[in-house]
Amino acid sequence: MLGGMDDADPQLLETVALFAGTDAVVRAEAIAAGRLHDVAPGEVLFHQGAEAHGFHVLLDGRVKVTQLTAEGEQVLARYVGPGEMFGCIALFGETHYPGSAEAVLASRSLSWDGPITTTLMERHPRIALNALHTLATRVHELQSRFQELATERVERRIAHAVLRLAHDAGVKVAEGVRVDFPLSRQDLAEMTGTTLFTVSRVLRAWEKAGTVDVGRQVLVIRRPHALVAIANDL
Amino acid sequence: MLGGMDDADPQLLETVALFAGTDAVVRAEAIAAGRLHDVAPGEVLFHQGAEAHGFHVLLDGRVKVTQLTAEGEQVLARYVGPGEMFGCIALFGETHYPGSAEAVLASRSLSWDGPITTTLMERHPRIALNALHTLATRVHELQSRFQELATERVERRIAHAVLRLAHDAGVKVAEGVRVDFPLSRQDLAEMTGTTLFTVSRVLRAWEKAGTVDVGRQVLVIRRPHALVAIANDL
DNA sequence: CGCTATTTTGAGATGGCTCAAGCTATGTGG
DNA sequence: CCACATAGCTTGAGCCATCTCAAAATAGCG
Numbered sequence: 001m002l003g004g005m006d007d008a009d010p011q012l013l014e015t016v017a018l019f020a021g022t023d024a025v026v027r028a029e030a031i032a033a034g035r036l037h038d039v040a041p042g043e044v045l046f047h048q049g050a051e052a053h054g055f056h057v058l059l060d061g062r063v064k065v066t067q068l069t070a071e072g073e074q075v076l077a078r079y080v081g082p083g084e085m086f087g088c089i090a091l092f093g094e095t096h097y098p099g100s101a102e103a104v105l106a107s108r109s110l111s112w113d114g115p116i117t118t119t120l121m122e123r124h125p126r127i128a129l130n131a132l133h134t135l136a137t138r139v140h141e142l143q144s145r146f147q148e149l150a151t152e153r154v155e156r157r158i159a160h161a162v163l164r165l166a167h168d169a170g171v172k173v174a175e176g177v178r179v180d181f182p183l184s185r186q187d188l189a190e191m192t193g194t195t196l197f198t199v200s201r202v203l204r205a206w207e208k209a210g211t212v213d214v215g216r217q218v219l220v221i222r223r224p225h226a227l228v229a230i231a232n233d234l
Numbered sequence: 235m236l237g238g239m240d241d242a243d244p245q246l247l248e249t250v251a252l253f254a255g256t257d258a259v260v261r262a263e264a265i266a267a268g269r270l271h272d273v274a275p276g277e278v279l280f281h282q283g284a285e286a287h288g289f290h291v292l293l294d295g296r297v298k299v300t301q302l303t304a305e306g307e308q309v310l311a312r313y314v315g316p317g318e319m320f321g322c323i324a325l326f327g328e329t330h331y332p333g334s335a336e337a338v339l340a341s342r343s344l345s346w347d348g349p350i351t352t353t354l355m356e357r358h359p360r361i362a363l364n365a366l367h368t369l370a371t372r373v374h375e376l377q378s379r380f381q382e383l384a385t386e387r388v389e390r391r392i393a394h395a396v397l398r399l400a401h402d403a404g405v406k407v408a409e410g411v412r413v414d415f416p417l418s419r420q421d422l423a424e425m426t427g428t429t430l431f432t433v434s435r436v437l438r439a440w441e442k443a444g445t446v447d448v449g450r451q452v453l454v455i456r457r458p459h460a461l462v463a464i465a466n467d468l
Numbered sequence: 469c470g471c472t473a474t475t476t477t478g479a480g481a482t483g484g485c486t487c488a489a490g491c492t493a494t495g496t497g498g
Numbered sequence: 499c500c501a502c503a504t505a506g507c508t509t510g511a512g513c514c515a516t517c518t519c520a521a522a523a524t525a526g527c528g
Binding site: 067069070071073075077088089091092093094098099118121122123125126128129131132133135136137138139140142143145146147149150151190192193232233 | 309326327365366369373374376377383384467
Binding site for chain 3: 196
């Protein structure tokens with residue numbers, strides 16, 4: 001973790017949705033005003049309940065955002081990929097982070113504190129509109145997940161979660177598509193509102209049917225269309 | 235439903251969060267650019283799947299936003315109260331409404347189409363920042379509901395839903411706090427991911443314990459603290 | 469090569485769903 | 499003003515998807 005951004009690559013934000021439609025000068029200004037963080041897998045970027053000190057964009061790697069309940073149960077809010085923003089709820093809404101962010105791969109992020117973010121957006125409304133677009137998409141996705149949890153059985157929910165992971169974090173390999181970061185049964189359970197035991201049974205059944213290959217924290221989707229069929233209850 | 239806003243009350247938007255911190259001239263400009271809609275209970279403001287034709291602010295009344303699944307099950311996304319915006323996901327994110335909006339009381343709303351909204355926000359970044367604040371709060375609330383659905387049993391979830399309704403749409407009456415619009419067992423079931431039968435049993439049990447009074451589409455909370463105890467599993 | 473975290477599998481318990489039947493406010497037309 | 503229709507609600511009984519808990523197997527790591 002380090003500050004001092006004078007030597008930073010000016011192209012860092014070129015493919016970041018938040019800065020879409022802004023010109024290079026604005027992006028350079030933003031890079032200069034931000035702080036760059038480098039974290040190793042397992043390192044925590046911020047803790048649930050901590051006072052929000054910034055708003056982040058992930059440049060590289062993968063970050064997992066979780067929420068812990070009062071009873072000690074954990075829920076996995078989402079995995080953040082390169083180019084996505086995170087830790088933004090605290091900044092625009094609450095004053096404290098509603099969840100924790102932990103790197104699951106070596107990651108690099110750029111962050112800005114509240115006043116800087118506000119100034120940036122006031123001067124460049126396009127950035128605020130981009131952020132609105134992203135948050136609107138997030139609300140929509142959360143509503144879909146809520147609907148799934150409210151109306152679908154476990155197997156379908158897991159199928160949806162796996163398809164989403166394949167789409168957002170899948171890399172092509174010989175046998176199909178592999179999720180590009182370590183993913184345990186527990187993680188999948190926390191995403192879909194079930195237990196690691198049930199996830200294990202479901203994945204095992206899929207493996208026997210030749211739909212996926214599973215290993216320790218490894219998931220390879222062999223036949224995506226079979227999962228689509230399960231997800232859509234065909 | 236009517237357009238032509240020349241005779242509209244210039245104070246219409248004074249207490250609307252989206253316009254907080256803007257001056258009267260800007261609000262007058264916004265009112266002039268918007269369309270006013272009057273709807274009776276049961277009337278639909280927009281249908282799920284329809285192309286988004288606008289972004290709305292509720293001035294008076296109460297609107298229910300629902301989503302229908304491919305299998306025909308319904309989920310209740312939220313109730314919208316005076317001063318809140320709705321139908322905004324479609325505008326900033328998707329191009330079609332992800333849900334339907336139906337008035338549950340006589341209601342009045344003001345709406346703007348996409349280009350007007352964008353122009354307004356580009357000229358007055360404060361409005362975009364206010365919208366960001368609102369959407370961030372929505373994401374946070376949705377995450378809480380998701381967490382509840384994923385980790386809590388039915389009775390606690392219903393208690394949370396009822397407390398939220400009392401807070402957002404409660405009016406003081408002699409016996410306690412009444413939810414100020416017609417609310418069926420089915421509605422509560424669609425909010426909490428359960429069935430109307432289970433909701434009926436739970437409310438009945440609470441009534442016997444003196445915690446609430448229930449009737450046809452009527453709900454009065456007599457002892458909020460008892461519900462808080464249930465919601466927090468004390 | 470042993471330690472530890474992860475995963476698998478089994479057996480039993482159960483919360484909440486399903487479906488059927490009856491009940492009761494509320495509104496409506498005669 | 500009453501009989502009736504209707505939408506909303508209650509209650510019961512049986513079932514089953516999923517959870518719980520225990521124990522063993524496996525894989526990776528130091």
